[in-house]
Amino acid sequence: MTLLNGLLPPYIESIAITVGIYIIMALGLNLITGVTGQLSLGHAAYMSIGAYASAVVSLQLGMPFIFALLAGGIAAGFFGLIIGYPTLRLTGDYLAIATLGFGEIVKSLLFNMPIVGGAMGLAGIPFKSTLTVTLIVVIIVIWMMVRVERSRFGRALLAIREDDIAAECYGINTSLYKVKMFVLGTFIAGIGGALWAHKIMVLQPRDFGFMKSIEILNMVVLGGLGSIPGTVLGAIVLTSIPEVLRFSSDYRMLLYGALLVIMMRFRPNGLLGGVDVTKLVKKSIKSITGSNFADKEKKKVKGGN
Amino acid sequence: MALLELNKLTIQFGGLIAVNKVDLKVEKGQISALIGPNGAGKSTAFNLATGIYSPTSGKVLYKGQDISGKPPYYINGLGIARTFQNIRLFKELTVLDNVKIGCHSRSKAGIFGAITRLSAIKNEEKQIEEKAFQALKLMGLDKKYDEFADNLSYGEQRCLEIARAMASEPELLLLDEPAAGMNLQEKIVLIEKINKIREMGLTIFLVEHDMKFVMGLSDRVAVLDYGVKIADGTPEEVQVNADVIAAYLGKEVV
Amino acid sequence: MDFTSNFIVQLINGIALGSTYALIALGYTMVYGIIMLINFAHGEIYMVGAFVGLALVTIFKVHIIIAFLGAMLFCMLMAVSIEIIAYRPLRRSKRLAALISAIGISIILSNLVNLLVGPKPQTFPSIEKILFEIKSFDLIAGAQINTLQILLIIVSAILMIGLQYIVKRTKVGKAMRATSQDYDTAALMGINVNRIISYTFAIGSALAGAGGVLVGIYFGVVKYNMGMLPGMKAFTAAVLGGIGSIPGAMFGGIILGVIEMMTVAIGFSSYRDAIAFGILILVLLIKPTGLFGKQIFKKV
Ligand SMILES: Nc1ncnc2c1ncn2[C@@H]1O[C@H](COP(=O)(O)OP(=O)(O)OP(=O)(O)O)[C@@H](O)[C@H]1O
């Protein structure tokens, strides 16, 4: 199980874990914004809820990591329900503003809560998010997302994104589906947060501000709204580039803003938009092996591409 | 008992009464039509029947059950499916997925089904695919299953709307201007298909401006003008009705 | 100070604060009414207005009234360009695209200002040096109101009356109302919809710019991130009043300002931001159309 740990130089391993966590975060947001078309601007808030909840479970209850992970996911999903229920029932873009507000509230509450250390933060969280563990969670989340996307449930979400009135007329209880989807997306964010807490071991409220939510949104937008491979690519690119280039965070934020505008204007479906990754992979397998066993799974990747 | 019955159905948008105390019956197994000049309230009547709008007063009865104000997804589940005048396909999805979404009311799998993919779920998914292909074949679109809906021709998109509606296995099919924008050849094919759908036992209620199309196809025709029903009867009766001729004056009449 | 006088003081503070929310809320509501977009950049336009006013007063040494008008004009031009560059090309694409573009613009603006002037709060020259001395007047029960508050409330009121005049009495206003009721029909009737949208952005942003300068004068400091929270609160005010409704935005702003100051008065000042957000959620739960909003039948 610990096969992978320590195989890479520590610095690279640490980046790899971070990339993995952001892949998870971005996939959760992709479900909400990419697949279902509902803009959430508070994804980092759900990450922080997951992080703090899991840290408390680890520190106060001393339970095994798997419980901390689940607690993080469940806590975040619970708040997803509380925010999603009033806002997602309505047509319009209330979710965006509500999640934005919620993000700020969570941050200020964490600042004022002694049990999680307030502004000082929460320290002494055990290191549990090894590369192996992170990778396993990443694989599970990708696998879940692929299954969700290619199911009756996932099709309903896509239908809501494409045309919510038509979706409603074809039997989809759009509010219910949006709320369920949002709970799942925030649950995943909570899992990501739990991993994060057990990687950096110290939590501070300011690490989960608006800027972080925007960073995650950029990953989804860059790779391609609604595309799982695109989102993974976006998370990899945007997590590793700053590590390599290391420019100041002010410029980084400016760049993120510009990226959102430019992508929407010129490539709304992202870098991988219009590229059918499954087909591409099949084609290359075919050309390598000369057989067509890869054709058995004949479904297409749906979504933004 | 009529399959669908509008009972003094009324809706008001601000100062405009778009549908005004309309009484109307759609009998099982028949093809009924609703005609009238632009802005008469035909699409609004459909929107009321499918739950998109709630009536200001009056009722919509389906199989005797009051469905006015019920949400669209519920009404679809009861067996009413519709198409839209201003085509509302899921544009960035494939033709097949559009129709599969049509099967939503007749299938069950939820989130956990999606993730666990137990054999029952797999079976259901297989059935959805089969049904979807049947609906596509019916409308002559099965060869195009892999295309994006947005890339279909206009006439094909109208057919896909019907295929999607058929996939929900309705008893009552509401078609809002199914032939709009089609050429003569396409219209002839469409008439054949609608007749075939009727032979399958479905009841059809349609709105259409093309009078030849309506009069040739329908068992009964009702006429709306400024939200008010001004005539109702067989095509022959309606065509000679003085009110109807007056309402259409200057417009194309058969 | 006894309870009544404290209450009255906070009421006045609330009305003053609320007028600035109202000025910002108007821009949200007007833009939403016409193109159904939450213009996330609107809070940042207000922030830029404050900085332009500051720069005009301190660097260019112009009279505060000129600076005030200058900030309004600058915000107008800026918002119209933003609309043309970042929103107009997306008008026929999905709503999500314009929303994301708007959030992008908002991030660009606040970070641009951050890079230009730095993250430290900048002090706005005191009104006493540039316009008049601040005097206080006694009201009932020992409560006081000062000239600064009177100024803020009166200027906001004048601007809102001016807006009402434009919307109700002028041709542009009529075209704006028509476009917000039915975009396509308005276009068919020969209204130049693009121009009307530009006007809407221009007017809404001029009000936000004015609000920015007023807040600068009132609180004495401006900061690059001052747009976000008031922007959100103003949006809440717009929703509270009924999004799309102009009187709704005015009342919503003032009600929100008063509630916020009352929260402070009863000793929950650290929750003043949370309150606004709680109100947003409550309104959405109980009466999503707000106090003045009419039920909108989305055309199908
Ligand atoms: N959501 C709405 N809000 C306000 N007015 C509406 C709405 N929907 C429809 N109307 C108005 O109601 C009237 C009837 O419209 P409707 O679309 O039902 O006409 P129609 O008979 O289908 O016309 P057409 O043949 O052109 O499709 C029109 O005047 C229309 O503008």
Ligand SMILES: [Mg+2]
């Ligand atoms: Mg119509």
